Amino acid sequence: MTQEFVKFGKREITTDEPFASGHRGCIGCGEALAVRLAMKALGRDVAIANATGCIEIISSPLPDTSWEVPWIHTLFENTAAVASGIESGYKMLMKKGRIPQKHIDVIAIAGDGATADIGIQALSGALERGHDFVYLCFDNEAYMNTGIQRSSSTPYGASTTTAPAGKVITVGQQTQKKNMPAIAVAHNIPYVATASPSYPFDLMEKVKKAADVKGPAYVHILSVCDTGWRIPTNMSVTIGRMAVQTGMFPLYEVENGKYKLNVDKELKPVEEYLKKQGRYRHLSDDEIQKIQEHVTQEYAKLKQLATS
Amino acid sequence: MADLTWKDMEIGNIITTPGSARAYRTGDWRSDKPIKDYETCIKCGMCWLYCPEAAITIDDDGMYGFDLFYCKGCGICAEECPKKCITMIEEEEV
Numbered sequence: 001m002t003q004e005f006v007k008f009g010k011r012e013i014t015t016d017e018p019f020a021s022g023h024r025g026c027i028g029c030g031e032a033l034a035v036r037l038a039m040k041a042l043g044r045d046v047a048i049a050n051a052t053g054c055i056e057i058i059s060s061p062l063p064d065t066s067w068e069v070p071w072i073h074t075l076f077e078n079t080a081a082v083a084s085g086i087e088s089g090y091k092m093l094m095k096k097g098r099i100p101q102k103h104i105d106v107i108a109i110a111g112d113g114a115t116a117d118i119g120i121q122a123l124s125g126a127l128e129r130g131h132d133f134v135y136l137c138f139d140n141e142a143y144m145n146t147g148i149q150r151s152s153s154t155p156y157g158a159s160t161t162t163a164p165a166g167k168v169i170t171v172g173q174q175t176q177k178k179n180m181p182a183i184a185v186a187h188n189i190p191y192v193a194t195a196s197p198s199y200p201f202d203l204m205e206k207v208k209k210a211a212d213v214k215g216p217a218y219v220h221i222l223s224v225c226d227t228g229w230r231i232p233t234n235m236s237v238t239i240g241r242m243a244v245q246t247g248m249f250p251l252y253e254v255e256n257g258k259y260k261l262n263v264d265k266e267l268k269p270v271e272e273y274l275k276k277q278g279r280y281r282h283l284s285d286d287e288i289q290k291i292q293e294h295v296t297q298e299y300a301k302l303k304q305l306a307t308s
Numbered sequence: 309m310a311d312l313t314w315k316d317m318e319i320g321n322i323i324t325t326p327g328s329a330r331a332y333r334t335g336d337w338r339s340d341k342p343i344k345d346y347e348t349c350i351k352c353g354m355c356w357l358y359c360p361e362a363a364i365t366i367d368d369d370g371m372y373g374f375d376l377f378y379c380k381g382c383g384i385c386a387e388e389c390p391k392k393c394i395t396m397i398e399e400e401e402v
Contacts, residue, residue, distance in 0.1 A: 013357070021362045021378040022329035027337060028382030033360035060323070063312060068327040200357050226382075234383030234396075237358050 013204070018044050023066040025058040028233030030224035030240060031138050032058065034197040035109070038136060038221070041204035042211055044069055046105045047086050051079040051119060053111035054145045054225075055138060076110075076118040080126035080135060083108035087131045105211040106133040112153035113143045116178045127187040127216045134210045135218045137180060140225040148228045152178040155248070157291055158279045160228075165282035172282065176294065184218035185254050191217040193253035197224075198240035202262055206253060222249045230278020239276060246273040247299040252306065259305040270295050334361060338381035340396040342374050348393040355385035355394060 019039040025032035031054055047070045050056050056073055059066040074082040087106040093099045108126075110119060115137040123135060142160050143149040150163040150173055159165040159172035184192045191213040195203040203221065210217035222243055224236040231239055243249040247267040253260050270292050274280040283291075318324060349371065356364040356372050363378035364385065386394040 015366065017362045019362075020327035020330045021375070022332040022334055023361075024329075024332075024334070025360060027380040028384055029360050033358065033384075036360065036362060037357075059329070061329075062321055063317065063323060064329040064332060065323045065325075066327065066329040197358075232383075233381075234387040236360075236382075237384050237388055 014040055014043075016040070016044070018042075018046075018068050019059070020066045020068055022064070023058045024061055025054075026225075026227050026233075028226045028236045029054075029058070030197055030226070030236040031055060031111075031140055033236070034138055034195075034203065034221050034223045035059075037197055037200050037203050038207045039069075041207040042105060042107065045103065046070070046107050046211075047090070048072070048107045048109060049074050049079050049082040049086060051108075051110035051114035052076050052145075053114055053138075054140065055109055055111065057145055076114045078122050079108045079110045079114060079119050080123040080133075083133045083135070084126040084129060084131040087133050106131075107211075108133060108135045110135070110137055111143075111145070112137060112139040112141060112180075113151040115139075116153045116180050117151050120183075124183075124187065127184065127189050127218070130189075130215055132215055133217075134207070135184075135216070136207070136210075137218070137220045138223045139180075139220055140223045140228060141177070142225075142228050144225045144228040153180065155291075156294065157274070157283050157287055159282060160279070170282060170284075171287055172279070181218070181220045181252075181254070184220075185257070187216075188257065189218065190215045190256055191253070192220075193218075194220045194222070194249065194251055196222045196240045196244055196249065196251060198237050198244065199251060199263065202251060209253075228279070230281070231276060235276065239273070242268070242273045242276070246270045247295045248273055250299060250302055252302060259302070261303065261306045264303075264306075267296070267299060333377055334380050335377045338376075338379060339399055340381040340383060341376065341399045342379065342381070342383070342385055342394050343397055344372075344374070344395075345393040346371065348391050350391055352390060354388050354390060358384050358388045360384065 019036045148161045150160040154173045155177040163173040165172040193206040195206045224240045226233050226236050245268045251262040361378045363375040365373045365375050383396045
């Protein structure tokens with residue numbers, strides 16, 4: 001299944017940039033970095049369906065485009081449906097001999113809102129039908145494109161414009177982050193992974209592996225948003241690394257139902273991660289303790305899954 | 309670009325030039341500019357790997373430099389450099 005899969009080291013990474021410079025991403029955008037690394041791993045034999053969201057607006061302000069590969073803008077709700085259509089279309093055209101036989105990776109790119117909120121039924125349908133495509137979710141933990149509104153992927157305690165920390169409700173977002181990778185795993189698909197651009201080789205290996213796997217694959221990528229998370233522009237890579245080290249966003253992959261933790265070290269206290277970000281500025285010590293307990297509990301569950 | 313009207317667009321707003329955003333100067337956004345001490349650089353390439361704009365250039369000797377046409381001045385390269393040989397200085401009006 002994964003014979004074609006390659007390991008990446010620094011010298012092996014291509015200098016080719018299918019995601020061109022000159023995109024309009026915010027200064028220090030972690031999502032643009034994640035897309036750039038993912039495209040380096042995938043190469044140019046791809047067709048991309050891109051949901052509305054940050055990546056769509058920064059990469060294709062008409063009449064410019066940052067993409068040097070076939071790319072289509074889709075709506076929030078139908079990215080996975082369009083991707084499955086592309087995959088089936090290519091398959092049929094090749095069968096009829098209209099286009100030459102060639103392996104083309106069909107990629108769906110969406111943000112957390114387009115994945116966890118609006119496009120979840122199309123995604124669920126495409127995963128269930130077993131199309132050979134890769135779904136990349138770039139999770140920046142709110143609707144950053146339209147001005148930091150909460151999504152179901154926003155973690156507990158984060159202050160957003162529609163879940164602000166106020167006088168009565170002082171905590172900000174009151175619900176826990178939706179566990180999208182677990183939802184993808186529940187579809188019994190061959191490959192699910194979480195990745196972070198702060199671990200670039202890990203991210204590229206996972207994206208490449210997802211593309212090489214026969215059948216649907218889902219990769220959940222934490223993309224730090226310095227604008228929405230209220231952090232300095234030079235901290236996006238560091239904060240992404242801290243999210244992994246504190247266990248807020250553990251890196252793991254699930255291959256045919258088998259869990260494997262990729263970064264498994266002693267967890268740092270979440271306080272280090274929370275205190276660095278403006279969106280968690282209002283949190284009291286009690287709330288931080290609550291988040292710490294939740295993270296420890298979730299990590300223990302994950303560890304149990306990985307060792308059993 | 310300002311003179312472009314809907315009549316100049318392809319049907320379905322298809323963009324026929326791939327990567328046409330390369331012509332757009334994002335360097336104008338910059339307020340801090342990276343400078344580098346080429347003596348201490350060990351050519352590890354972490355700046356190149358972590359740059360969201362792909363604005364780090366590589367010359368024939370494998371030495372990394374900056375493409376100030378695209379560099380937005382985020383400072384990730386300076387933060388992530390293991391030798392701390394990149395520093396951000398304020399951009400001066402020339």
